[in-house]
Amino acid sequence: xxxxxxxGRLSPFLDDELDPVASREVSRHLESCPECSAxxxxxxxxxxxxxxDLEYHRAPDLLRARVLRDVHAAGRPDRARWAAAxxxxxxxxxxxxxxxxxxxxxxxxxxxxxxxxxxxxxxxSGHIRSLMADHLTDVAxxxxxxxxxxxxxxxxxxxxxTDFASAGYPLVGGRLDYLRGHxxxxxxxxxxxHVINVFVWPVAGADGGLAPAVTQRxxxxxxxxxxxxxxxxxxDLNVEELAAFARMVTAPSGKP
Amino acid sequence: xxxxxxxxSPRERERFDECVLPYLDAAYNLARYLLRDGHEAEEAVQEAxxxxxxxxxxxxxxxxxxxxxxxxxxTCYTQLRRRRAGGEVVEFDEETHSxxxxxxxxxxxxxxxxxxxxxxEGLGQLATEFREVLVLRELEGLSYKEIAHVTGVPMGTVxxxxxxxxxxxxxxxxxxxxxxx
Numbered sequence: 257x258x259x260x261x262x263x264g265r266l267s268p269f270l271d272d273e274l275d276p277v278a279s280r281e282v283s284r285h286l287e288s289c290p291e292c293s294a295x296x297x298x299x300x301x302x303x304x305x306x307x308x309d310l311e312y313h314r315a316p317d318l319l320r321a322r323v324l325r326d327v328h329a330a331g332r333p334d335r336a337r338w339a340a341a342x343x344x345x346x347x348x349x350x351x352x353x354x355x356x357x358x359x360x361x362x363x364x365x366x367x368x369x370x371x372x373x374x375x376x377x378x379x380x381s382g383h384i385r386s387l388m389a390d391h392l393t394d395v396a397x398x399x400x401x402x403x404x405x406x407x408x409x410x411x412x413x414x415x416x417x418t419d420f421a422s423a424g425y426p427l428v429g430g431r432l433d434y435l436r437g438h439x440x441x442x443x444x445x446x447x448x449x450h451v452i453n454v455f456v457w458p459v460a461g462a463d464g465g466l467a468p469a470v471t472q473r474x475x476x477x478x479x480x481x482x483x484x485x486x487x488x489x490x491x492d493l494n495v496e497e498l499a500a501f502a503r504m505v506t507a508p509s510g511k512p
Numbered sequence: 513x514x515x516x517x518x519x520x521s522p523r524e525r526e527r528f529d530e531c532v533l534p535y536l537d538a539a540y541n542l543a544r545y546l547l548r549d550g551h552e553a554e555e556a557v558q559e560a561x562x563x564x565x566x567x568x569x570x571x572x573x574x575x576x577x578x579x580x581x582x583x584x585x586x587t588c589y590t591q592l593r594r595r596r597a598g599g600e601v602v603e604f605d606e607e608t609h610s611x612x613x614x615x616x617x618x619x620x621x622x623x624x625x626x627x628x629x630x631x632x633e634g635l636g637q638l639a640t641e642f643r644e645v646l647v648l649r650e651l652e653g654l655s656y657k658e659i660a661h662v663t664g665v666p667m668g669t670v671x672x673x674x675x676x677x678x679x680x681x682x683x684x685x686x687x688x689x690x691x692x693x
Contacts, residue, residue: 271649298682302678307650311632312541313541313544315539316554318554322558327533327561329518331524331528
C-alpha cells in the first residue's frame, strides 16, 4: 500500500474500524515507513489530547431535576396539569407569596430539637441521599401551590412552602424524609445549580432565629426556628448565600 | 411542542429508566458541544427527553444511548437553524466545509498562527458536523456504526467525516497545516 493510501486510512485505522485485510496492510506499511508512523503518532496524540483536555459536561442538577420531573409526570396515571406546562419560562417569573401563618402546625410536635451534632449529621446525610439519582423530589414542581398540598395526608403538619425564584432560589419540589426517626418535609431549592434541601418539622413554641452554620463533609447546615417550625437548611452553597437564603426561609411570612 | 401528551405506562417507565435515563450526561455533553451554550443545551436536552418520552412506545431497539443522542442532536440542529434564521444559512457541505466561520485570508492566517490555541478553541472553530463526530468518537467512545445511527448518515460518511474533522482540527490548532491527510 502506498503512503498516500495509508495516510488516508490512519483515522479509521486508529479507531480500529478498518476491515482486517486493510488493517493488516496499513500495519505492514507502518513498520517500514517512518513518515506514516510519525503521522500516526500525531493522530494518536490528537485523540489522546481530546480525551484528556476536553471537559465532559455532566448534566447540571437543575436539568436532572427537570428531566426526572418530566419522566415522573409522564409515568403517573393521573397526569397532573403542571406536567405539561411550558418549561423554563418560570425562571423569570416573579414568585407569588404565600403568607404563612405560624402556630397552626404545632398539633403534633416532634420532640424539641437542639442544633446538636446528631441532627446536623442526619440532615447532611439526608441532603446527600437526596442527591442520588431519582430521589431528589417526590413531588417535582416549581409551583408552591402544587408542592404544599402534596404534603396533605402524607405528613400530619403543613410545611410553609414559598418559591424564592425572584430572589434566585427557585423551588424545585419536595419530598418526605426522615430525621431523628420522624417524618419531616423536605423542600428542594436551587441556587446557581447548587441544590438546597430545607428540612421542616413542627416544634412547640419555637421562635429562636438562626444558629450559625455548621460544616460537615463539605456541606453547610444552618438550623433555625420560626413560629413553631424547626428548619435545617443544607447545601454545598457558600455559607454567606446559604445564610441569606435561610434568613428568607425563616422570615416572617416567608417573604423573599 | 406538538404531539400527544407524554405518557409512559409503568412498564415503559421502567424501561425508560433503564435504557434512556442513564444517558442524560451523554445527552447534555453532546448538546453542550453542539450548541456551545450551557443554557441552550439544557433547554435542548429537556425538550429532547420530552420528545423521547412521547415517542418511547415506538422505540424497539436495544441501544438507548444512540437513540436518545439522535433525538438530542436533531433537537440541537433545529435550535441551530432557528438561531441562524434571519442570518444567512450556510448548508453543511462534506467536501468544502472546513472552519465554521468563513474567515477572510488575514484572519485565517492569524488563526493558523495561534499555535497555542487550546483544543477547546480549535474544536469551537470546526463546523458543527465535524465537532459532533469528534465528540461522539473521542468523548463518548461510540463506534462508527453507532455514530452513523446517531447522525443518520452512512458509515462510510462517518469514516470520511471523522478523518476530515481530525485534519481540520489540526489545521485549527496550527499543528497539521502541511499534512496531506
